[in-house]
Amino acid sequence: MSAPAGGPAPTLIGSVQRALRLLEAVSDHPDGAPAKQLAREAGLPLPTAYHLLRTLTHEGYLRREQGVFVLGAAAERIGRGGSGQVRRGMMTDTMERWRDTLGVAVYFGVYRDGEVELTASAESIEHPAVEEWADLRETAHAHAVGQCLLSQLDTEARRDHLDRHPVEAITPYTVRDSASLLERLAAVERMQPVLERQEYVLGTACAAVPITIGPMAAVMAISVPLAEEARLVPAIERLRGEMGEVVRSLMFSISI
Structure with a gap:
């Protein structure tokens, strides 16, 4: 889109x-x-x-x-829904804290009912979020949040998703076909981060790390301008190193 x-x-x-x-x-x-x-x-x-x-x-x-x-x-x-408002407030606080801690825009997504959902994000003037110029649900193959979520599914569930949302190149760097994407996803080791460079939007690099919260696939992701790509891996590694704190903070602010 x-x-x-x-x-x-x-x-x-x-x-x-x-x-x-x-x-x-x-x-x-x-x-x-x-x-x-x-x-x-x-x-x-x-x-x-x-x-x-x-x-x-x-x-x-x-x-x-x-x-x-x-x-x-x-x-x-x-x-x-008073309790829902409280949870949303806690989620906002959590995302903003990790934004400030890591110095990057941050995102939280889940795979629910066969679809990718970006449920929360936090940005600032210094660390703007990626512009959603193409529907994130339709283009899971092209961004780090979607790729990381798909990597947590079994092969049958991945194929089902791609049957409903076929791979389409939206930048010159996007994976070109389902077979190539499935091969890439199969190579991702359990609980390993996924890195994506200009596949969803030019001039941006992103990374996502799997999170185990409840029965659904979930991820935390970050993005940086391509000129600051060198900051991507250290930031995602710090996030992984503090995953226990990430999970604890999210468990109190989401309802799955």
């Missing part, structure tokens, strides 16, 4: 921030508000607001009624 026309794709965190501002704007209008008003109140360009409003409506966080947007059932469930 290519980036939207009219400018660069927002970062993962930026997209979430924009969506949250829209939800806050909608919550200020119990009887609903039109898209133009919500865009103005959230400080967003109208095309961006339209795109996010459609997405939030599709996911059930908003409803469109007679030309105005109101909160949907999913948003109302969030409002009732």
